[in-house]
Amino acid sequence: MSTQVPEQQEEPTEAAAETETQIPSKGDARRAEKRRRAAERRAQKQAEEAERAAADEDTIELKVFRYDPEVEGKQEPRFDTFHVPFTKGMTVLDALMYARDTYDSSLTFRHSCRQAICGSDAMFVNGTQKLACKTQISELQEPIRVEPLPHAEVTKDLVIEMEHFYEQMHAVEPYFQTNELPDGELEEQRQSRENREKIKMSTRCIWCSACMSSCNIAAGDNEYLGPAAINKAYRFAMDEREGEDIKQKRLEIIEQEHGVWRCQTQFSCTEVCPKDIPLTEHIQELKREAVKNNLKFW
């Protein structure tokens, strides 16, 4: 199972030509020879590994999206197939890491904590946005197709450009603000239990952008804040400690043209959210808040 592009096979001859033009020292030649033999060994080991995995009954087939704008032969997006031996409890991320460590070290994807907290490894697995470290292989149909999140620009392989998502998140001012400080200097700003319960789910967001990627509206309207950002706005707008004037400010942000009113309740975001945040419910509640805020009876 070679994931190398043909262009790369020419490299050794190029390197040889280079050393010829310079004065070839014995050490250089020896090192080149050593490198060549190491590469050979690695290739052989990979081939053996691949053969073994293919022969083994309990392997899974992984089809991974590959794209690299910096290497000429990889600029055309393609799918690579990896056979990964299945172990009990294996997640998509585990399988990807096995493929990277065993077959192709250039396979690129984001991951960090591996326990659904950091939110780096949201991917498009078998047609839905999933957190790779939280998705069990045993629950998926083979072959497993792993793609970068849709509706975002791909930087390399499974890595997408997140800048736009972060900008939308920052646009709702996702931090605590208040004009109502307690009297005593060292006094805490306490939150009632009920209020904490109300915003509990919305605080779970891990900024993985799975919801944004699943949202049909966000795909067509690039200025739409998106479910994650609106959920952030909800988390603070519903926090009673922030006070009435800050809430007014927050409602102004979310009720603008590309705010909550873009949501057409397709429930895509709620369905893909790896932290089970009821995003649509929060967006709907903010819509009602916005209406109530602007309705005046006199």
Place this chain on the structure above:
Amino acid sequence: MSQSYNRGLIEDFGRWREFSAGMWAWIFHKFTGWVLVGYLFTHIAVLSTAIPAAGQEAAVLQAGDDIYTQTIVTLEELLLVRILEVGLLAVAVFHILNGTRLLLIDLGIGLESQDKSFYASLILTGAITVASVPTFIAGAF
């Protein structure tokens, strides 16, 4: 707010097999909405061309020889029109039921069972449509 940069525009409808209930509800609601708008305009066009009937003598109206009656009778003779009427009923019923569902969603009621209410409106639409077939098709053949 941030300036846009291209995220590869709109939904890829090629992956329709992976769409979930909420997405289908949205697509059907859009579709039925446009069909109803289209029907409304055809309806107005047909009726307005038959308007001279209003100026007819009472005797002509009685005999059913006026343009209005003639138009309707001619249309109803066509099997295609009969079938389209069944389709129109299906479209309208679904739009009404799903509209009610959306109304409830806007009020924050039953968001957890939004997929079930979509399936329910689909089934109900199917049932009502099937039940209407005898009425619409009667005498068309």
